[in-house]
Amino acid sequence: MTEEQxxxxxxxxxxxxxxxxxxxxxxxxxxxxLAQVLGVSQPTISRMVPRVSPRKS
Numbered sequence: 001m002t003e004e005q006x007x008x009x010x011x012x013x014x015x016x017x018x019x020x021x022x023x024x025x026x027x028x029x030x031x032x033x034l035a036q037v038l039g040v041s042q043p044t045i046s047r048m049v050p051r052v053s054p055r056k057s
Contacts, residue, residue: 021048032045
């Protein structure tokens with residue numbers, strides 16, 4: 001595997017994680033619950049949720 005291929009895979013995995021966060025957030029999961037499910041800290045979720053949340057019109 002080339003470094004370029006590895007970079008593409010990493011970017012795809014990051015996008016999948018963000019999509020999963022959005023899905024669970026929309027189902028009403030709290031940040032603490034999201035952190036537990038995804039195996040990360042709550043501050044990590046706090047930093048990610050605003051970036052993945054759909055903008056309200």
